[in-house]
Amino acid sequence: MTTSTETIEQLASREYQHGFITDVEQETIPRGLSEDVVRLISAKKQEPAWLLEWRLQAYRMWLTMKEPTWGNVKFDPIDYQNMIYYAAPKKKPVLQSLDEVDPEIRRTFEKLGIPLDEQKMLSGVAVDAVFDSVSVATTFKEKLGELGIIFCSFSEAVHHHPELVRKYLGTVVPYSDNFYATLNSAVFSDGSFAYIPKGVRCPMELSTYFRINAKDTGQFERTLIIAEDGAYVSYLEGCTAPMRDENQLHAAVVELVALDNATIKYSTVQNWYPGDKDGKGGIYNFVTKRGKCQGVNSKITWTQVETGSAITWKYPGCILQGDNSIGEFYSVATTNNWQQADTGTKMIHLGKNTKSTIVSKGISAGHGQNTYRGLVKIAKGAKGAHNYSQCDSLLIGDRCGAHTFPYLEIKNSTAKVEHEASTSKIGEDQIFYCRQRGLSTEDAVNMIVSGFCKDVFRQLPMEFAVEAQKLLSVSLEGSVG
Amino acid sequence: MLTVRNLHARVAGREILRGINLEIMHGEVHAIMGPNGSGKSTLARVLAGHPEYEVTAGEVTFEGEDLLEMDPEERARAGIFLAFQYPVEIPGVNNAYFLKAALNTVRKQRGLEELDAMEFMTLVRERMKQLDMDESLLSRPVNEGFSGGEKKRNEIFQMAVLEPKLGVLDETDSGLDIDALKVVAGGVNAMRNADRAFLVVTHYQRLLNYIVPDQVHVLTEGRIIRSGGKELALELEEKGYGWLEQPVGG
Numbered sequence: 001m002t003t004s005t006e007t008i009e010q011l012a013s014r015e016y017q018h019g020f021i022t023d024v025e026q027e028t029i030p031r032g033l034s035e036d037v038v039r040l041i042s043a044k045k046q047e048p049a050w051l052l053e054w055r056l057q058a059y060r061m062w063l064t065m066k067e068p069t070w071g072n073v074k075f076d077p078i079d080y081q082n083m084i085y086y087a088a089p090k091k092k093p094v095l096q097s098l099d100e101v102d103p104e105i106r107r108t109f110e111k112l113g114i115p116l117d118e119q120k121m122l123s124g125v126a127v128d129a130v131f132d133s134v135s136v137a138t139t140f141k142e143k144l145g146e147l148g149i150i151f152c153s154f155s156e157a158v159h160h161h162p163e164l165v166r167k168y169l170g171t172v173v174p175y176s177d178n179f180y181a182t183l184n185s186a187v188f189s190d191g192s193f194a195y196i197p198k199g200v201r202c203p204m205e206l207s208t209y210f211r212i213n214a215k216d217t218g219q220f221e222r223t224l225i226i227a228e229d230g231a232y233v234s235y236l237e238g239c240t241a242p243m244r245d246e247n248q249l250h251a252a253v254v255e256l257v258a259l260d261n262a263t264i265k266y267s268t269v270q271n272w273y274p275g276d277k278d279g280k281g282g283i284y285n286f287v288t289k290r291g292k293c294q295g296v297n298s299k300i301t302w303t304q305v306e307t308g309s310a311i312t313w314k315y316p317g318c319i320l321q322g323d324n325s326i327g328e329f330y331s332v333a334t335t336n337n338w339q340q341a342d343t344g345t346k347m348i349h350l351g352k353n354t355k356s357t358i359v360s361k362g363i364s365a366g367h368g369q370n371t372y373r374g375l376v377k378i379a380k381g382a383k384g385a386h387n388y389s390q391c392d393s394l395l396i397g398d399r400c401g402a403h404t405f406p407y408l409e410i411k412n413s414t415a416k417v418e419h420e421a422s423t424s425k426i427g428e429d430q431i432f433y434c435r436q437r438g439l440s441t442e443d444a445v446n447m448i449v450s451g452f453c454k455d456v457f458r459q460l461p462m463e464f465a466v467e468a469q470k471l472l473s474v475s476l477e478g479s480v481g
Numbered sequence: 482m483l484t485v486r487n488l489h490a491r492v493a494g495r496e497i498l499r500g501i502n503l504e505i506m507h508g509e510v511h512a513i514m515g516p517n518g519s520g521k522s523t524l525a526r527v528l529a530g531h532p533e534y535e536v537t538a539g540e541v542t543f544e545g546e547d548l549l550e551m552d553p554e555e556r557a558r559a560g561i562f563l564a565f566q567y568p569v570e571i572p573g574v575n576n577a578y579f580l581k582a583a584l585n586t587v588r589k590q591r592g593l594e595e596l597d598a599m600e601f602m603t604l605v606r607e608r609m610k611q612l613d614m615d616e617s618l619l620s621r622p623v624n625e626g627f628s629g630g631e632k633k634r635n636e637i638f639q640m641a642v643l644e645p646k647l648g649v650l651d652e653t654d655s656g657l658d659i660d661a662l663k664v665v666a667g668g669v670n671a672m673r674n675a676d677r678a679f680l681v682v683t684h685y686q687r688l689l690n691y692i693v694p695d696q697v698h699v700l701t702e703g704r705i706i707r708s709g710g711k712e713l714a715l716e717l718e719e720k721g722y723g724w725l726e727q728p729v730g731g
Contacts, residue, residue: 439554447579451571
């Protein structure tokens with residue numbers, strides 16, 4: 001036992017592997033938020049007047065709002081006037097190929113194991129790399145272009161496809177939605193935009209790697225994905241961040257729109273800096289993600305593997321408006337050391353015969369606190385709606401916590417709603433059994449945990465599932481003593 | 482191969498083993514018998530390094546090494562295999578995946594190359610056939626939803642794949658019907674050779690009709706009170722453990 005404890009302590013003291021800082025000149029604006037700052041951001045991005053007006057409406061609304069306090073998370077007050085709301089790499093050339101990307105940035109991606117060129121050649125993944133707030137590289141555009149698929153940064157979309165942005169922006173997450181989404185609406189910097197035209201099946205996984213890099217810069221990405229009638233798209237979002245000593249706010253908004261018979265799969269692996277083992281530092285991840293199944297027979301699937309961040313506050317949800325539409329949410333959330341997560345989903349059934357599935361796996365270790373919070377709402381007109389929810393919690397050690405808050409609002413008597421929940425502890429006997437077969441404690445825990453998460457992992461595209469599993473084992477290092 | 486001297490061990494503050502002495506040579510099969518609560522399973526678990534048990538005195542050497550200094554996984558890699566009395570379920574973890582990870586860890590320790598998926602499957606199919614096991618068990622989660630008999634058979638199957646130097650069978654016969662018992666015993670007998678030894682813990686003599694031991698030890702209240710040949714087991718079957726409650730001198 002002594003030996004294994006020592007090993008575990010060594011593992012626990014291992015530094016966050018992705019903690020390094022890239023030296024790229026940053027263009028930033030002064031700290032603080034005011035109407036002038038909102039105007040400045042919009043001007044820097046050369047936005048049309050309607051978008052500036054939208055931002056200003058959001059900003060004015062935000063001034064009247066208060067931070068939500070219902071989350072099961074604790075943190076010191078955020079000083080919104082002490083943040084920088086815009087940062088972009090200074091050199092912003094128009095890029096024809098990856099060779100033109102700043103070598104320093106290229107090296108950063110390589111350190112993260114994301115060599116863009118290899119990905120381009122080998123995996124058939126089109127990568128829209130968001131480095132801080134502005135996109136610096138976009139690949140596969142031509143190939144996608146032939147099919148009429150638009151995949152670009154949000155800013156580019158504003159310039160080249162303003163009619164689409166204007167038509168859909170804020171239709172799923174209105175600027176008045178909640179404190180963080182409203183803040184995002186006022187100051188969002190950049191993000192991704194994807195549009196899949198009628199009847200087109202996107203032939204590759206669309207992927208974006210986000211990265212927080214500028215010191216004290218809140219990240220306010222905005223992503224909008226639209227799948228027209230009969231279209232299909234699978235979008236992957238993966239994140240890592242450099243080691244920082246101060247808390248950083250991340251308040252992103254993602255909106256998905258699926259029209260008749262369209263399918264959108266949105267998968268996230270989130271690995272932002274979780275803070276050190278004493279709970280110092282780490283990212284505040286306060287994100288609003290929502291999809292609207294607007295058309296009949298449409299389908300939206302959220303899959304998330306949340307291993308990072310000091311605090312996670314996110315509820316990717318689906319508005320099931322079209323008849324026979326389907327919403328799915330598959331989630332693995334881990335909290336180790338002093339991490340806190342309050343995450344889950346909202347399934348809003350409006351259309352007839354709408355279906356939703358929720359599979360949530362929470363893993364708590366160290367002093368981690370893990371909360372599942374999920375709403376299933378079945379509106380009066382949603383005849384024949386069906387929901388199945390399964391929420392399982394796994395505890396490692398005896399200092400962590402797992403909490404479950406399911407909310408049900410059912411206004412139609414034909415609804416069928418099933419909820420299953422379980423809480424279990426990784427058993428000493430399971431670990432001993434594995435060790436008796438020659439596996440180390442660490443491997444045993446990884447194996448047991450990935451078995452626990454299997455139902456979620458199998459929703460991820462293959463290469464992503466492997467990455468997710470790796471992240472999971474890194475994030476739980478040192479959790480068993 | 483295995484030398485146990487004056488071994489004392491306790492669990493939850495209660496002393497269970499009170500001075501065990503045992504010597505197992507290469508190629509031998511030893512049986513440990515005794516009434517319920519005598520410490521048979523404790524001995525098996527202590528040899529495997531179960532963290533709940535605390536060794537308070539004595540020494541154990543395995544192939545010349547101090548066994549008590551080793552972590553459970555080090556013991557496993559050194560060649561000790563424990564067939565569990567109650568095999569543990571690991572939901573969501575594929576049986577084949579689990580066994581392949583274990584085998585490759587053990588092989589690495591022995592300086593052998595890791596097996597790839599094809600080689601592994603060839604080996605595994607052969608062993609399953611010997612134990613008359615359904616191949617579908619491979620793709621099911623470890624022990625989850627297995628019947629009692631399937632679990633026990635799975636333990637012997639794992640042992641047959643991992644090829645340990647010392648197999649410790651903890652009441653592998655309990656809960657098995659006679660046909661399953663014969664299959665399990667057949668699996669063990671097929672593995673017997675001049676280098677490999679077995680320690681078979683059992684409550685009943687029945688198993689020893691099929692796995693014939695070189696020596697039988699009777700454990701009562703944490704001590705071996707009698708050792709003998711295979712005929713000792715038959716005597717016990719006939720007279721019960723009460724017959725030995727008063728230790729006979731010599």
